[in-house]
Amino acid sequence: MAEPLVELVGISKSYGSMVAVAGLDLSIGKGEFVVLLGPSGSGKTTVLSMIGGFIDPDAGHVRIGGADVTLLPPAKRPTATVFQDYALFPHMSVRANVGFGLAMRKVPKAERTERAEDVLRLVGLEGFGARGIHQLSGGQRQRVALARAIAVNPAVLLLDEPLGALDLALRRQMQEELVRIQKRLGTTFVHVTHDQEEAMSIADMIVVMNRGVVEDMGAPTRIYRRPASLFAATFMGENNLLAGRVASVSGDAVTVETPLGRLAVAGRAESGASVHVAVRPEQLHPAATAPENAAPVGSARIQELVFQGTHWRARAVAGAGGEVALLLRLPPDMRLELGMALDLFARPEDMVLLTR
Amino acid sequence: MRLMRQLPAIVYMAAAFAFIFLPVVMLFQYSFQDGVLPVPPFKGFSLRWYAALFADRKLMSGMGSSVIVGLLSSAAATVLGFLAAYAMARRPPRRAKLVQFMLMAPISVSYLIIALGLLFSFNLVGIGKSLTAVGIGHVVINLPLCFAILYSQLGEHQANVERAAQDLGASDLQALLLITVPMLWPALLAAFFIAFTLSWDEFVIAFLLSKYDPTMPVVIWSMLRSGLSPKLNAAGTFVFAISVVLVIVVELLLARRRGHG
Numbered sequence: 001m002a003e004p005l006v007e008l009v010g011i012s013k014s015y016g017s018m019v020a021v022a023g024l025d026l027s028i029g030k031g032e033f034v035v036l037l038g039p040s041g042s043g044k045t046t047v048l049s050m051i052g053g054f055i056d057p058d059a060g061h062v063r064i065g066g067a068d069v070t071l072l073p074p075a076k077r078p079t080a081t082v083f084q085d086y087a088l089f090p091h092m093s094v095r096a097n098v099g100f101g102l103a104m105r106k107v108p109k110a111e112r113t114e115r116a117e118d119v120l121r122l123v124g125l126e127g128f129g130a131r132g133i134h135q136l137s138g139g140q141r142q143r144v145a146l147a148r149a150i151a152v153n154p155a156v157l158l159l160d161e162p163l164g165a166l167d168l169a170l171r172r173q174m175q176e177e178l179v180r181i182q183k184r185l186g187t188t189f190v191h192v193t194h195d196q197e198e199a200m201s202i203a204d205m206i207v208v209m210n211r212g213v214v215e216d217m218g219a220p221t222r223i224y225r226r227p228a229s230l231f232a233a234t235f236m237g238e239n240n241l242l243a244g245r246v247a248s249v250s251g252d253a254v255t256v257e258t259p260l261g262r263l264a265v266a267g268r269a270e271s272g273a274s275v276h277v278a279v280r281p282e283q284l285h286p287a288a289t290a291p292e293n294a295a296p297v298g299s300a301r302i303q304e305l306v307f308q309g310t311h312w313r314a315r316a317v318a319g320a321g322g323e324v325a326l327l328l329r330l331p332p333d334m335r336l337e338l339g340m341a342l343d344l345f346a347r348p349e350d351m352v353l354l355t356r
Numbered sequence: 357m358r359l360m361r362q363l364p365a366i367v368y369m370a371a372a373f374a375f376i377f378l379p380v381v382m383l384f385q386y387s388f389q390d391g392v393l394p395v396p397p398f399k400g401f402s403l404r405w406y407a408a409l410f411a412d413r414k415l416m417s418g419m420g421s422s423v424i425v426g427l428l429s430s431a432a433a434t435v436l437g438f439l440a441a442y443a444m445a446r447r448p449p450r451r452a453k454l455v456q457f458m459l460m461a462p463i464s465v466s467y468l469i470i471a472l473g474l475l476f477s478f479n480l481v482g483i484g485k486s487l488t489a490v491g492i493g494h495v496v497i498n499l500p501l502c503f504a505i506l507y508s509q510l511g512e513h514q515a516n517v518e519r520a521a522q523d524l525g526a527s528d529l530q531a532l533l534l535i536t537v538p539m540l541w542p543a544l545l546a547a548f549f550i551a552f553t554l555s556w557d558e559f560v561i562a563f564l565l566s567k568y569d570p571t572m573p574v575v576i577w578s579m580l581r582s583g584l585s586p587k588l589n590a591a592g593t594f595v596f597a598i599s600v601v602l603v604i605v606v607e608l609l610l611a612r613r614r615g616h617g
Binding site: 052053087090100148 | 526
């Protein structure tokens, strides 16, 4: 990882008896695009607000660029925030909105105007400077909010669910633009969202949060392929979870007794421990397309079929008494029908051992 | 058939509006009476009583007093109400609910009681019956309203906008003067005009706390004691018209604010 720019050390925050963040440690590298991902109430926005200085932690420290900023107000921190509701100044022009931070820093007007135009160009709003906020569409307002925060050249840009209010197509487009702008500026972005697809498509690093603690953090590919916890495995994309018990241990692999039989999986766990084995829908293969080293994981009967172009999405039941529900993604050229029985295969390296 | 079914409702509505507006309509109509008594029959249209109204020194000086008391007391109530609302919304004290209750309490006390209380208190501190005393009384009755109007405009979105300004380097004072006050300008004007309307035709406090320079409603009341005159109808119509105009202004200001969300 790049040198750490933002460091959170043991920060906690409670509201009455409700614990929002519980002793969280987090290190964010310079120039990274980090996404805090979690359901509502997971504490992700509280963490963002504590980096920005809007909420004081009950315990712990916030460091930015090596300096302890725990007690500093937002204005004194090298951060700028893009708010969920944009929080634009409706009585000012677009240019005055974007130049506000510079005006507060007593930058001369000519320079301010020039900088505002530069930043507006960067976010695709060239020539909008003289307009009023009420003349803009939702997507344009979002860009002004972004430009206003970028204009002060923050070391860390904080984005609080900035795309939540946009429709799907616009959201996808803004995701790409955010990544483009972030790479161009090299500024560290910390972005909060509950949308796991959004997180996967924009993040260098994802921090999966739940109930005030970090469940998992790392690159999107790693979290998707090798999630560290049961929560991370189900919150990031769809997954099949098989509850089981460790039957035997041999070095870095274990054999787990599951309703689908004995499965050999990489990972470490005590013999006899209760664990889960996770396997993604697209990694349960039918015999025809199974990779060479895939092992049989039993037979399943199809109960629901939806054709989605790139694949068949199927729900199936497996196990001796049909007690295990499975989600499958089968090749689009397969001939399938309801009630059909399929032998399924999976590669050991695609199965993930989850101990928590 | 449809008309038959709706008829009772229409009659009822007409009766209700007649009940509410007939007195005002009568007042208005007989202010144009071409005769010396503002009672039927209507003898013809004349503007002579309006000429008499504007020539009457007592009524004109009463109007001047009303305007001065209205402007100053409303300005004071608006500023104090705003400061209280800002404090309660942004830096709520301990027991905020209790403080808010105390701020709103005067609204439930009758003007007569407030006037009596002020009369005794002013006596103690040596403020005589005067326009100043009336003005203070009007601040007392209007402050809760101004507070309530402005407090309702300082919600979570407004707080976020102020947070954004502070995040970009604005001090508390800069955020207040550059962001909050300009954004709340329509609401501040609305609060001011509502306060002015209430002060403009308030009688009980003005009657009990004034002496040599009574306000317009008090002058009208004292002239009524010597009998009805179409001139008083003209005065009443004029007072009413000013109130109506101000209420319309307030509605427009608040509608603008709502439209901008």
